[in-house]
Amino acid sequence: MDWNKALELAYIAPNTECHLIIVGECKDGQPFCYEENFSIDKIGDASFTVCLELSGIFPFDKLEHISFIEFSFKDRGILYYAYVDLIQLELKKTICYLSLSIPEEIHHHQNRRYSRVKLSLRTPITLRIVGIRGISASKGVAFSGQLLDISASGLSFVTTNRLFFPLFLEFSFILPGYPHPITAYGEIIRVTNFSNDSYRVAAEFRHTPESMLQDIDKYCSITS
Secondary structure: OOHHHHHHOOOOOOOOEEEEEEEEEEOOOOEEEEEEEEEEEEEOOOEEEEEEEOOOOOOOOOEEEEEEEEEEEEEOOEEEEEEEOEEEEEEEOOEEEEEEEOOOOOEEEEOOOOOOEEEEEEEEEEEEEEEEOOOOOOOOOEEEEEEEEEOOOEEEEEEOOOOOOOEEEEEEEOOOOOOOOEEEEEEEEEEEEEEOOEEEEEEEEOOOOHHHHHHHHHHHHHHO
8 A cells, every 4th residue: 555545434534543663773773673653743845744742861862773664554444554765753842753754565464254155156266376476477378266265365176186385376256246347366374175176265356456355345234
């Protein structure tokens, strides 16, 4: 997700809380590691400012230089994070202000468990191997399977084709009662025997638009 998208969704706004982890070197040559919750003060075109009201000593007195800063925030149980650069550090009375660069991309890490739906109706799925550990420039031939269950984190299906971790797949399918066909991508995480001549394959979604995952999550929540 990019910065403008986060602003559009109101994940980031003045007065919202964020978290900073600052790693660097102290003036005596020792490692400097600091983390704290800050409040977003203002947002500009090329930078944004966070602030912290200090109740004790100024935490950056011993700081010689910064190696990196991680900026993060949470929304609906999902952790979003990005590396940023320090532009300016200023102390006004008891409030510390840090001006930070706008990150190129915001990543996310999900600890939440999504609703998973077992599909009672026969739901065909078309599969294609598109790489190993990621999408390649070329694609393999298409083959078929049967979709067993799905959540916003991934899906499982049955196929007669022998597959293995960490093949990267393209999935094309239509969910019962859902108006639009879905094309998504994911990495195989587990393969088990399903019957004498077929395999059950579990995969996690990768490189799939967040909007599509949200739609799948809504579908699962309503259907389950």
